[in-house]
Amino acid sequence: MTGPREGLSVVMIGRNEEAFLDLSLPPLVGTVDEIVFVDTGSTDRTLALAEARGCRIFRHDWADDFSAPKNFGIHQARCAWILNVDCDEALVVEPGTRDWIASHCLAARPEPAFIVTLDNLMADGSRVRQEALRLFRNDERIRFRNPVHESVCDAVYQHWPRQPPGRAELTLRHHGYRQGTNREKLRRNVHILRQWLQREPDTLFGNYKLGTNLLHLGGTGEGLFFLGRAFGLLCQVPDRISYPFADQLVTLYFQELLRAGRPDEARQVREIVAAWG
DSSP states (O other): OOOOEEEEEEEEEESSOHHHHHHHSTTTTTTSSEEEEEESOOOSSHHHHHHHTTOEEEEOOOOSOSHHHHHHHHHHOOEEEEEEOOTTEEEOOOTTHHHHHHHHOOTTOSOSEEEEEEEEEOTTSOEEEEEEEEEEEOOTTOOOBSSSSOBSHHHHHHHOTTSOOEEEEEEEEEOGGGGOOOHHHHHHHHHHHHHHHHHOTTOHHHHHHHHHHHHHTTOHHHHHHHHHHHHHHHHHOTTGGGOTTHHHHHHHHHHHHHHTTOHHHHHHHHHHHHHHO
């Protein structure tokens, strides 16, 4: 049995994404080696648009879990490297993009993964840049975890603890925020996060994301409660510095305590964090 061939597979999942596919698919065609599109129940023109762009189309039943269809997509991929792209993101193709992919998406590369730049276009016209681990080996040890806000970070850090990801010369431009905060998606995420925490109540990341999503929906009191739970869990782990969202969690919790008129608790948070060194 032969392994994955040299090259780059894009894995996308989606349902009723026709509004974005004319943005996301064209830059990929001719730049990557294949596009694996996993549909989770579209009723609009999503499948027709994906088929017209040459995607390899698969179907996967939706079960309130984003990791499951993405891992299914990875299983279908035929190339040595995987690029995780959301339907509302477009790869920025610059003069050196194809050359970088050709020289780095090789089976013999030593890195387990690469960090990609996210260029978020916001509703007010501003741009916010982030970094995310989106490019990784097609390796059975690397799979997505978490039912929502899914990520391969834990798998990469678990199996390659002393081999940090490289930095890719790739940018994904995110168009989804231009439409403003999508309350329907936030409510969907809150529902999935609540189910997750019923099963695993002490999940640090789950408590953090539920708190932030509730804040976006206006549930200040409950959002603050879950941020507090996340902060308490963060205080209990010795390797807290390894959590990429730790700084954002601490800052948000501190700010929301002040906004809620609880300065003494905010001051206590600041003192606890200062003692971490």
